[in-house]
Amino acid sequence: MGDYILETEGLTKEFAGFTAVRGVDLRVRRGSIHALIGPNGAGKTTVFNLLTKFLAPTAGRIAYNGRDITALRPADVARLGMVRSFQISAVFPHLSVRENVRLALQRPLGTSFQFWRSERSLERLNPRADALIAAVGLAADTLSTAAELPYGRKRALEIATTLALDPEMLLLDEPMAGLGHEDIARIAALIRDVAKSRTVLMVEHNLSVVADLSHTITVLTRGHVLAEGSYAEVSANAEVREAYMGTGAGGAAGHA
Amino acid sequence: MAGTQPARSPRQAGLPRHWRLILGALLLAAAVAGPFLFYPVFLMKALCFALFACAFNLLIGYVGLLSFGHAAFMGTASYITAYTVKAWGFEPLVGILAGTAVAAVLGTGFGWLAIRRQGIYFAMVTLALAQMVYFVALQAKFTGGEDGIQAVPRGRLLGLVDLGDPLAMYYFVLVVFLIGYALVYRTIHSPFGQVLKAIRENEPRAISLGYRTDRYKLLAFILSATLAGLAGSTKSLVFQLASLTDVQWQMSGEVVLMTLLGGLGTVFGPVVGAFIDVGMENYLAQYGSWVTVIQGVIFVVCVLTFRRGVVGEIIHLAQRVTAGRTEAPPPAAVAQTAPGE
Ligand SMILES: Nc1ncnc2c1ncn2[C@@H]1O[C@H](COP(=O)(O)OP(=O)(O)O)[C@@H](O)[C@H]1O
Ligand SMILES: [Mg+2]
Numbered sequence: 265m266g267d268y269i270l271e272t273e274g275l276t277k278e279f280a281g282f283t284a285v286r287g288v289d290l291r292v293r294r295g296s297i298h299a300l301i302g303p304n305g306a307g308k309t310t311v312f313n314l315l316t317k318f319l320a321p322t323a324g325r326i327a328y329n330g331r332d333i334t335a336l337r338p339a340d341v342a343r344l345g346m347v348r349s350f351q352i353s354a355v356f357p358h359l360s361v362r363e364n365v366r367l368a369l370q371r372p373l374g375t376s377f378q379f380w381r382s383e384r385s386l387e388r389l390n391p392r393a394d395a396l397i398a399a400v401g402l403a404a405d406t407l408s409t410a411a412e413l414p415y416g417r418k419r420a421l422e423i424a425t426t427l428a429l430d431p432e433m434l435l436l437d438e439p440m441a442g443l444g445h446e447d448i449a450r451i452a453a454l455i456r457d458v459a460k461s462r463t464v465l466m467v468e469h470n471l472s473v474v475a476d477l478s479h480t481i482t483v484l485t486r487g488h489v490l491a492e493g494s495y496a497e498v499s500a501n502a503e504v505r506e507a508y509m510g511t512g513a514g515g516a517a518g519h520a
Numbered sequence: 521m522a523g524t525q526p527a528r529s530p531r532q533a534g535l536p537r538h539w540r541l542i543l544g545a546l547l548l549a550a551a552v553a554g555p556f557l558f559y560p561v562f563l564m565k566a567l568c569f570a571l572f573a574c575a576f577n578l579l580i581g582y583v584g585l586l587s588f589g590h591a592a593f594m595g596t597a598s599y600i601t602a603y604t605v606k607a608w609g610f611e612p613l614v615g616i617l618a619g620t621a622v623a624a625v626l627g628t629g630f631g632w633l634a635i636r637r638q639g640i641y642f643a644m645v646t647l648a649l650a651q652m653v654y655f656v657a658l659q660a661k662f663t664g665g666e667d668g669i670q671a672v673p674r675g676r677l678l679g680l681v682d683l684g685d686p687l688a689m690y691y692f693v694l695v696v697f698l699i700g701y702a703l704v705y706r707t708i709h710s711p712f713g714q715v716l717k718a719i720r721e722n723e724p725r726a727i728s729l730g731y732r733t734d735r736y737k738l739l740a741f742i743l744s745a746t747l748a749g750l751a752g753s754t755k756s757l758v759f760q761l762a763s764l765t766d767v768q769w770q771m772s773g774e775v776v777l778m779t780l781l782g783g784l785g786t787v788f789g790p791v792v793g794a795f796i797d798v799g800m801e802n803y804l805a806q807y808g809s810w811v812t813v814i815q816g817v818i819f820v821v822c823v824l825t826f827r828r829g830v831v832g833e834i835i836h837l838a839q840r841v842t843a844g845r846t847e848a849p850p851p852a853a854v855a856q857t858a859p860g861e
Contacts, residue, residue: 266724316728340800342730356721359714367718368729377729377739379712429729473756 266330268465269294269433270315270346277310277487283347286487288324289498292480297455297464299474302484303507306348308467309351311484312437315342315356315465316348328433345432349465353418357411364410365393365469368428393428400424400454401409416447423454434458436466440473448462475499483507536842551694561758566798567697568755573778573790574704575747580776581785582708583740584720588643588772589630589650590748595767596653597623597749602669602762603662612675612683616696616753621750624742625764626653631741635734650772657767668763680860689758695755700747705787707743716740781822783829792830 270292276493277285277433285307288365313319315326316503318339322434326334330344336344357362369389376380385393395407400420405413411419426434440448459477468474474481475495478514483504491501498504554563572594576678579585601619604610634645657663664670674683682687708714718726719733726733731820765771774797782793800818804811826833 318724318727337732338727339730339732342728346731348728350724350728353723354725355727356718358721359717365716367714367726370714371730373711375711376715377712377736379707379710379739379743381710381712382706383709383711383714386714425729 267293269329271327273325275314275326276322277314278320278322284487285314287491290482292463292465294463296479297459297477299478299481300390300465300467300484301474306484306485308484309437312348312435312467316346346435347426347431348435348482349422349426349437351437351441352424353415355410355418355421358409359399360407360409360497361405362390362393362407365396365425365428366419368425369393386398397425401450416443419443419451427458431462433463433465436464438467438469439468440468448473555687555690556654560690562802564690564693564758566795567693568758569778570791570794571697571700571795571800572748572751573775574701575744575751576709576775577779577784577790578704578744579740580779582596582713582716582720583737585737586643586854589646591767591771592650592653592773593623593745593767594752594771595629595657596626597664598756598762598766599657599669599755602672602756605675606669606672610787611679612677612757616742616750616768619753620746624746625753627745629741631738631745635737635741649845650769654767666764668761670761672760672762674757674760683757693754693758696750699748704747708787724838777819780796781819781829786829786831788827789831
């Protein structure tokens with residue numbers, strides 16, 4: 265297999281005449297943490313939606329593990345091992361923390377269409393679910409309803425659920441958004457740990473997190489790639505500094 | 521230690537297990553004694569509607585899909601059963617199976633067309649398809665047009681039990697209802713039901729976990745249509761009549777009301793809603809055309825005061841009581857208090 269787990273070629277998305285993503289060539293190295301940054305409205309979430317097939321590209325191709333996935337459906341992309349999270353935390357609010365994680369574990373059992381089988385048959389997944397829940401620091405909340413959790417814990421639950429699928433590649437859309445300092449440190453450690461055996465592509469605004477975690481950074485503005493490279497390279501780029509200063513998000517300059 | 525506790529869904533956790541068992545036993549006793557206390561036809565009608573509402577609730581309450589065309593399944597099944605039994609002289613059970621099977625086939629087609637749409641568009645597609653069924657029922661020869669199919673013989677169950685006897689018919693309907701209810705209950709509490717709840721709660725997330733959600737929605741739609749058909753088939757034998765009332769859009773609307781009244785997304789709510797609705801119709805019948813108005817007012821009042829429906833409110837109350845009791849210990853200690861519950 266090649267060096268790159270994910271490659272796109274000329275990825276483009278138009279919404280009624282407005283081009284949100286324009287000719288993006290993205291290459292994500294296997295086993296790396298790759299960050300996608302850029303001002304609000306740059307098209308980062310749209311790129312995620314294209315990669316995971318939640319949106320169909322207007323033009324361009326996507327290859328995952330050397331296989332063209334441009335025509336697949338979103339559930340099938342997930343089955344190939346590329347699993348995404350969402351910008352706004354995505355849990356199943358009225359289910360318990362354990363049930364949330366079990367939903368990710370249950371599909372491989374092959375009983376998910378069996379409406380005549382008791383849900384007790386899912387209890388054998390509890391030890392694995394509980395281990396994942398403990399790994400993200402939610403052991404005390406195992407039986408709580410997801411909706412009752414504070415935001416930071418919902419984020420952790422989401423990661424536990426995603427990890428339950430044992431994906432080869434994770435796409436995280438702003439995993440730190442809305443989190444306090446301690447939560448950020450915890451989730452960052454979690455991502456670093458997870459990335460030991462996986463590839464992570466993440467959108468993130470918190471530049472110290474980006475600087476800390478990522479091997480490669482791609483800067484997106486107005487739908488196209490402005491710069492790519494290590495944090496030092498990218499933050500030294502004049503255009504990048506201007507793009508960030510121009511939109512008033514001075515974080516990049518501050519860290520450079 | 522947490523690993524050994526069954527993870528009950530929070531909604532279900534409302535009533536403790538022993539309470540539910542006692543309640544279930546009382547209800548069953550009431551159901552058996554029912555025909556000696558109430559008019560059997562009233563009870564049979566309520567049971568048919570209760571099954572219909574449970575079928576409908578499987579979609580709205582557990583997948584979040586509002587069908588506005590469920591009358592099509594109930595009505596079609598009732599015509600098919602009435603026709604097979606009356607014109608071809610089949611045994612009642614065969615008639616019911618035929619009606620239910622046709623509803624299942626119809627549900628597969630409608631579901632396939634409708635599940636690609638979301639929200640109000642889903643409701644509109646189901647309504648449009650159901651209206652087509654209505655026009656067919658109005659125009660086709662075998663349905664008897666405005667007259668419907670009348671004087672349908674109840675026949676002998678398996679050639680043995682004469683369903684002309686009101687008591688025998690009542691217990692037969694009760695058994696049909698219990699089978700349907702058990703199927704709905706099991707579906708909701710199955711691995712499949714877990715996925716349905718996930719789709720209701722957050723469909724994009726369910727997709728991102730690798731579930732092809734359209735297929736789950738389609739199966740849920742087919743199950744719901746089939747059970748609505750079972751209710752319609754049974755109803756045609758109870759009233760010995762299949763008529764346009766059962767395929768009209770008003771019937772699709774009535775089942776929405778029953779479900780909301782009893783409690784959407786609670787397993788037993790639709791049953792309560794159906795009994796209230798049919799009860800109102802029955803006891804308010806003396807007021808003639810005012811029934812609809814009174815029903816409307818009661819409905820509005822109910823929806824405004826108990827937003828969760830009757831059963832939903834009861835469960836909510838029970839949850840608050842239990843929550844109040846277990847709130848005292850800090851979260852880490854909760855697992856230790858579990859054996860005492
Ligand atoms: N479904 C959509 N329909 C129309 N415009 C959209 C849609 N999704 C995103 N956009 C537009 O595309 C641009 C990029 O959005 P997005 O990808 O969410 O940006 P980011 O995640 O980088 O903040 C924005 O201008 C947004 O308004
Ligand atoms: Mg975004």
